[in-house]
Amino acid sequence: MQHGRIPSNDQFSGGLNAIVKRFEDLGFAVERKASTAGRPTSTGKPSIFGHIPDYPVGSLFDDRMAVKSAGLHRHEVDEISGRPSDGADAIVLNGGYREDFDEGDYVLYTGQGGRKNGATHQTEDQTLTRGNLALVKSETDGLPVRVIRGHRGAEGLSPASGYRYDGLYRVERHFHQRSTDGPFIYRFELRHIEDDDPSVKPFSVTDEPPDGDEAPARAHGTTQRIVRNTQVTQWVKDLYDGRCQICGVSLLTPTGVYSEGAHVRPLGRPHDGADMVSNVLCLCPNCHVLLDKGAIRVDPETFMVLDVLTGSEVGVLRLAAGHPLDAKFIDYHSTHIADQPMRQPGA
Amino acid sequence: MQHGRIPSNDQFSGGLNAIVKRFEDLGFAVERKASTAGRPTSTGKPSIFGHIPDYPVGSLFDDRMAVKSAGLHRHEVDEISGRPSDGADAIVLNGGYREDFDEGDYVLYTGQGGRKNGATHQTEDQTLTRGNLALVKSETDGLPVRVIRGHRGAEGLSPASGYRYDGLYRVERHFHQRSTDGPFIYRFELRHIEDDDPSVKPFSVTDEPPDGDEAPARAHGTTQRIVRNTQVTQWVKDLYDGRCQICGVSLLTPTGVYSEGAHVRPLGRPHDGADMVSNVLCLCPNCHVLLDKGAIRVDPETFMVLDVLTGSEVGVLRLAAGHPLDAKFIDYHSTHIADQPMRQPGA
Numbered sequence: 001m002q003h004g005r006i007p008s009n010d011q012f013s014g015g016l017n018a019i020v021k022r023f024e025d026l027g028f029a030v031e032r033k034a035s036t037a038g039r040p041t042s043t044g045k046p047s048i049f050g051h052i053p054d055y056p057v058g059s060l061f062d063d064r065m066a067v068k069s070a071g072l073h074r075h076e077v078d079e080i081s082g083r084p085s086d087g088a089d090a091i092v093l094n095g096g097y098r099e100d101f102d103e104g105d106y107v108l109y110t111g112q113g114g115r116k117n118g119a120t121h122q123t124e125d126q127t128l129t130r131g132n133l134a135l136v137k138s139e140t141d142g143l144p145v146r147v148i149r150g151h152r153g154a155e156g157l158s159p160a161s162g163y164r165y166d167g168l169y170r171v172e173r174h175f176h177q178r179s180t181d182g183p184f185i186y187r188f189e190l191r192h193i194e195d196d197d198p199s200v201k202p203f204s205v206t207d208e209p210p211d212g213d214e215a216p217a218r219a220h221g222t223t224q225r226i227v228r229n230t231q232v233t234q235w236v237k238d239l240y241d242g243r244c245q246i247c248g249v250s251l252l253t254p255t256g257v258y259s260e261g262a263h264v265r266p267l268g269r270p271h272d273g274a275d276m277v278s279n280v281l282c283l284c285p286n287c288h289v290l291l292d293k294g295a296i297r298v299d300p301e302t303f304m305v306l307d308v309l310t311g312s313e314v315g316v317l318r319l320a321a322g323h324p325l326d327a328k329f330i331d332y333h334s335t336h337i338a339d340q341p342m343r344q345p346g347a
Numbered sequence: 348m349q350h351g352r353i354p355s356n357d358q359f360s361g362g363l364n365a366i367v368k369r370f371e372d373l374g375f376a377v378e379r380k381a382s383t384a385g386r387p388t389s390t391g392k393p394s395i396f397g398h399i400p401d402y403p404v405g406s407l408f409d410d411r412m413a414v415k416s417a418g419l420h421r422h423e424v425d426e427i428s429g430r431p432s433d434g435a436d437a438i439v440l441n442g443g444y445r446e447d448f449d450e451g452d453y454v455l456y457t458g459q460g461g462r463k464n465g466a467t468h469q470t471e472d473q474t475l476t477r478g479n480l481a482l483v484k485s486e487t488d489g490l491p492v493r494v495i496r497g498h499r500g501a502e503g504l505s506p507a508s509g510y511r512y513d514g515l516y517r518v519e520r521h522f523h524q525r526s527t528d529g530p531f532i533y534r535f536e537l538r539h540i541e542d543d544d545p546s547v548k549p550f551s552v553t554d555e556p557p558d559g560d561e562a563p564a565r566a567h568g569t570t571q572r573i574v575r576n577t578q579v580t581q582w583v584k585d586l587y588d589g590r591c592q593i594c595g596v597s598l599l600t601p602t603g604v605y606s607e608g609a610h611v612r613p614l615g616r617p618h619d620g621a622d623m624v625s626n627v628l629c630l631c632p633n634c635h636v637l638l639d640k641g642a643i644r645v646d647p648e649t650f651m652v653l654d655v656l657t658g659s660e661v662g663v664l665r666l667a668a669g670h671p672l673d674a675k676f677i678d679y680h681s682t683h684i685a686d687q688p689m690r691q692p693g694a
Contacts, residue, residue, distance in 0.1 A: 133602070139602075205582070213621065214621045226574075227572040228569060252656065256483065258640060275559050276560070289598055289632055290598060
């Protein structure tokens, strides 16, 4: 058997073009940048993800300029460092947004924007652009985000003066919600990555293939996605013999059918969904991701599954006898998870 | 909008029947048991997963009978407790298999069987049946397995006498391999679940819907699957704009395309695959699961993607210019991951 490098073939026709076309079909004007998305351009330095050499967790800085000079954060004023094309690599927590909620290892972070003419409160809806879109890219791809706390941040968690590098976090989820001021804000859930995580080596997104690692540790890299199982999800998966309630696929492996139990209203704060069979669907991994990310939603009255971007019907939710699914959880998902104002960014 | 319990509809036609038919098409004789798979039958007590009340981690027992009486393990002699229909809930590590490798938090566990007439070495190939199949069910579904160590186990990790309950482990992966005696054995990788995991409540698989939990902690339940990201996987995902190299799907979400970087030869021991672009594919979650579980394989010469169970062609691996995929990793996957002797259990 021949080994060695496989020559590339021409069977791959770019997926991005199909997506651009889909956006154009939806009425968006899509302009392709000169360089490939996600690659450094002449308009800015590439984002660096992970710890920065010589600046361990706990490093202190007099001001934002010092943070910037160390390479920990791209800006002097903006809270979010990064670009939509390659993700956010750092944020600053310094008490600027009243909706910020800081528990140390868990942070509920407010997106940027929505403040006209230097207001210190929300005057209009935030949009999924710039730093907010960069944080979403970090969530989707599991990129590590450096957290820098300033002296105006949460008491007991923030430095007495200046700024402190507090290590790497991952963006677990985001959603949008009305602020106490009225207009919509984006909220990002960040969770601390253990400091002994082997993904400490900084990296940037490059055109050239990265060198990689010939013998990495098992738990290599940052977590992009975790699927859990409980007695409740197990029961629902067994009820459907692992068949996806949305697309009907059974992922048959040599050792059984693989499926996942999806909580329609997410567990834990801030959504506080229940781990009960009335809140769980049996899905294939693809449909699970689409549901979690709000790309599809279920109509609470007809159980039609709808593509959120196009509004088109994907199918009908399959429901087995004895599965007491509760429509109020479906309604919650439609309202809070699958209702992102992307099609009308200003709405 | 109406809320409340959604009445079940009749649009669901059992997925299991389709699978049974597929097996029958493949020439298997499939006999449906009187009761539903995964439910307790009159032929045995249901398996109980998780910690057992009154027997905390570290509990000591004089002998296997005492372990059984406590409800920690189903058998007095067999090492694996559980049934293929509902998973393995406990194992004993007591030095009975020379291929067992015990590091405490990480265990490489040998399957049962393959020893004719009470031999203490492997005389024939182990089969994916009984306890071995039960452990695979625990892997697929993320069920917690109690580990009980006996005094003949690894030095420094085992009790001086009798048996000790050492907490919950998850089955991360399994594979089959030649034993030092010659015949094939199954090997299971188990990893310790932190003791403060909220999934401590014992549960069994029941016909009735479980009560569940109205306000569970966020990190509820055991881990069924973790997807990680590295600079290397990120680069490959960007190269394909997130489009699956096997099925061609782009999972478009309101915030970007979701895809996963799959290591063809798995990372970490015992496979020791490289985190290099030559070992990584850009896949959708469904194809990623099928590849990881060995349900599909790629022909190292033609790059045809093949269904391992049927041998039929699924498609051709899409390969972009500049992606130096290395055929030796594909070959490794075909030989070690996607070569489970299920079709000929005695082979």
